[in-house]
Amino acid sequence: MKIVRVLRLAAAALCALGALSIFLWLAGYSPWETARVIAEGSWGTPAGRMQALGKSSILIMTGLAVALPFRAGLFNIGGEGQMLLGGLAAAMVGVAPLAFSGPVHWILCLIAGAAAGAAWAALSGWLREARGVHEVISTILLNFVALHFCNQAVFGWFSAGDGASRTPYILESAVLPALVSAGAARLSWAIVFACAAAIALSIWLLFTRPGFTLLAVGANPDASRNAGIRDGRVRVAAMALGGACAGLAGAFETCGLSRAFFARFGGGMGFDGVAAAFLALTEPWAVIPSALTMSSLRTADRTLQLEIGLPKEAVFIMEGVLLLSIAVFFRRRVRAE
């Protein structure tokens, strides 16, 4: 069975590459040249590598925010809103002048971000269990609430002033420590935390009782309920866990990359988490390679435009083709309820 999956994955990748090659060739670009530029534009320079990995750290977390609830039978489209609130919460804690030394401050920022995302997602979970509101509806709508709440903060009560569309910069103690840095480019520890989270969640699902309970509720809520599992609570918890991941994504962005909460914060990475999760077939550890692939494409988009004149939006076509071919070859794992 394992071999079948690997073969399918290879077939999906081949199909996607084949289709993309034809598409590029028809549009008058060399597929080889394009591949080379993507590789060089993202992984060819230290700055590119750091940018790609930095984006991955966000995308892994927003991908987990979709993948985990999905395994419990829920479709969390609210990663964007949960991420925004997480980022804002981290920014608020980050400006607080705390008299702590060492890593305490940024750890508090991460906790605040995770808590904000978890609470926002749990609200959707609770609405579903208590009032029967479908989580797709509530998460989509709560995204707008979160977005405009955050805009209000950026332009109003929490603005840095002077017409800047951002909050004040966070204190140095709240900045995530650098893993590596080269000149102005800098890569924070967020990528390590994100990978650890993805792997830990995979292990948790496969080898622990709470993880099994989540999977059981996702696979068969009726049988789970009959067996004494309080499936409603499990679903709310799964949403909260997913929301915590999205909230952490926001905190990583605030404390690791932007150092403040900006208007248009995160650049839509919350929504991109849906693609990252399904490209990984909602398997937590597999979100790592899937997020790396997507962020490599995104990092190279400008280079593509500069060097061979391929419009940078073409990377979205590439992502789309990849995701579609995965969906074709693994339709069972990419199907909602």
Add this chain to the structure above:
Amino acid sequence: MNESATAIKTRGLDKRFGAVHALDSLSLEVRYGEIHAVLGENGAGKSTLLSLLSGLLQPDSGSIAINGHEVARLSPASAARLGVGMVHQHFSLIPAMTALENLMLGAEPGVWRLNARDFEREARERLAAFEIEIPFHEETGRLPAGVRQRIEIARVLLRDARVFLFDEPTAALTTSESDRLLETLSILRERGAAVVFVTHRLDEVMRIADRVTILRQGRAVSRVERRPFDSNQLASAIVGETLPEERFPPLEPSSGYALTLEQAGTRAIESLSLNVQRGEIVGVAGVAGNGQRDWIDLILGLAPFQRGRISILGAEASFAPVFQRREMGLCYIPEDRMSDGLLEGFPLWSNYLLGSGGASWWINRRAASAEARARLDAFAVKAPSVDAPPETLSGGHQQRLLLSRELDGSPGLIVAHNPTRGLDIRAARFVHEALIEACRAGAGVLLFSSELPELFLLCRRIVVIHRGRAVEARLASDWTAASLGNAMTGGAP
């Protein structure tokens, strides 16, 4: 139509699913103008046979000839062209559509022209010839199972089928609906159609079949070419041994109550009083859909408790959630094994984890597998390995699997809902013995069953449920067929 012409003839049909030999060089001949019954246990290969005949599956070897011509590779489309139609066991109608719309689906007269009125007129005429009446303009989802099945038959009929394949058509029907279906089958036969009738209900075979083929473990072990049939002979051919005696020796209840309900109520139940002693099987008899589900939800703790008092093994359980009641000794055997009890796609060993309130955080795979192996062996579950998913087991072995999980560790109260539904004689016998065994060990059993013989076979007392109320409770020996039938249909017992 030549009445004795051969409709379907198979030679040496062979089909394997992994290690399971589902069909073993099966030869079968079905003629026009006959009802050919295929009898067999669960897992005997009946459904596989029908799938091969209707083109859903391809045989590993062997041949199928339809109307005397061998068909190289039968597909559902080519089977339909050759006049072979399958009446599905799980209804394939779209509930939100009317009967007429469902009939027109896939049988549209032309791509551009869809004249519902003409279609309806023609359909009515053709169905009238078979005395099949259908409410054309009602929403299918609201119709009872028997009517929906008639629509299925009509759909096959309107596609000019001459060979009808039925897979346990009476499984979901009430007695009167079944009678009506059997009548329809006879009419189909009179009009010269060939009917393949897969079932495990002996009485139906005795009533209408012309010839019988009995499958056991994928082989045709017996063929009976003409009436009258000897039911004992058929039954023993199915099981492969002689039938066991009819009634279990009555159990004497021990002291103490496994379950007491004192004017207990939920949103759906006004007030229910009932008790089950330890060591006693209490049957709940009633026409399906009379509130059995609500009683079960109340006892299991699935519906919010509102009134009265519930105690399990003497301990107050009124407000206890499901898992606490299970810890108190409650276990549940649901009606639908796969969708209410087991986890599809999960290995067997992890199916045992469901509902086991283990305290440890980590799952010890090796220990869990070893324990699963032991329990599978204890209940003689035929499974390729502990890593196989439950949907690969036959219905009877899925039920064994469920029993081996639920009855583990001396349960005090067993709630069973149609525990032998869809099972063959031997598998049903196994379930009965397991319940009796648990009872001897001191458990009380509340058995919801739509099979009256099963209730009389097992129960000391029988309660009749009608429209959500407990109408009357008596010792099984005090009920007569007449009094029970009256109570179940709302008359005076």
